[in-house]
Amino acid sequence: MAPSALLQVTGVYKNFGGVQAVSDLSFELSPGELLGLIGPNGCGKTTTVNLITGFVKPSQGKIFFQGRNITGMAPHKIVRLGIARTFQMVKPFYQLPAYKNMIIPLYSPRVKQLAGGKYGDRDAVALDLLEEVGFERDAYVAYKNASVLPQGYLKRLELAKAIALQPDLMILDELFSGLSLAEVASILPIIEKLRQEGKTIIMIEHRLKELFRIADRVVVLNFGEKIAEGPSNVVMESDAVKKAYLGVEA
């Protein structure tokens, strides 16, 4: 394993009964990199995220994070090590204001540990973080119940919850799905800012145009197998990728 790799996935297999969801998957991630994870529906992207974050245990293979073997570790322990993720389907506390939804990540043992054993004023931190992801403070959006917020804000809330954990690696699972072009355009700068701050990010995305604008490298999956890896322009020229996406021989 390269000593500089932040995350290393080596020969991971996962089968659900007879279904081979992920098969012999290996890839590495260097610190500060933005990796796109793409592929057709059902190709195993979300399963890969679940494997890295411990929500699903691999049938075979190993996963290392910061040189530590995290294979089969409980998901909450993996979060404490510094991997945060967003979920494709957002499910906030609808009956609570947006900023109160932030209390859950801000209650994390990781946040406490990074702050030197003190939680601080969680409400204030929550409001600051939400402003960072575009909850306009002047308009009091953060005080509105999650039930009345449009999808764009709910996705930002999901992103803010991941940022609150101050992770070393962020995994964004289809952050742009269900959003309008304008909403995507307003979230992109936030991700670019995170990159400038040196965050390492894995993005699962179907909106390839936006993804390719910011991704350093792309891993393409099909039927659980890695069919291509490299810079986006190179990968999209590959015959296997064309076949997987377009369903025809190139």
Added chain:
Amino acid sequence: MKKRKERIDRGIKARSGDIFALSSWREMLYLSAPRLIPIIGFMVLPLVLGDYWQKVLLSVAVFALLAISWDILAQSGMISLGQALFFGTGAYAAGIFNYYWHWHPLISIAAATIAGGLLCTLFLLPVLRLRGIYFSMVTLIIPLMLVRIIEATKIFGGTEGLTGIEALSSKWIELYLAMAVLTAALFGFRRMIASDYGLILKAINDNDRSVINAGINIYWFKTQALFISACVGAFAGAFMTHVYMFAGMPVFALDYSILPIAAAVVGGPGTLAGATLGAFILVPLSEILRGIGGLRIVLYGLFLVVFIVALPEGIFQYVQRKYHQFERWVEVE
């Protein structure tokens, strides 16, 4: 002339979070009445009631505590059908401490509260991963099993139970101990539920994935909620052992499981105050209906059904809403 009903929040105008700018006695009363009325009520009731109703009041307090204990668990996503487990374990623990080791009743109650809480947490620890009906079924079965174990092995007096347990020194200590613990549990745990800690417990119920995703060990939090709830239930049992001067198999009876749930549901689950209010309605009602004999259960059941159908949110939520809003008819057009 058309009219339309308008609802207006009665709230205090200058308010930010929990900081209020109180400008009149009226506003102070508005804010403090919901807290003062139950506290004063709890303190005064023992003084104004006759002997018989004082006994009923003890029963009310015990069922209110069991209902609070049920509600705390339900908030954290654990629907228990076996509050009798907590009650019975506490009752037997107190019985054992006093019968075999002759501990002073107050010490025995305190020790049985902790010991009962620990034991019940241990009993349910293996099934903490179960959710919904699966968890409920296990809680229903364990007290029934314990009864049979006691019957078959004849431990702790077997079917006879432990008799001759020392009573608390006076009925006033009984009454005010029950009322003081009820007040502390009601207000203390309401505060806990409203805190960020309570929010995490509720989040575990609502969407446990998001809590795990914050690096929080949900089983540790569930264990804490279970221990807290079990301690409340165990106190109720330990207390009753010293009131009845007896601990036997009836302490695992189904009544102690079902009535608290009925109280919490009628009163309004999720608030603890609703659970308390429910116990204050259902237990005396059951006593009043005692006069009519066999039809008592029918009437009691009917009352439950009517309330659950008419006020599914629970009495407390309804009253709370009415308290914070006033309605008036305004002319339109």
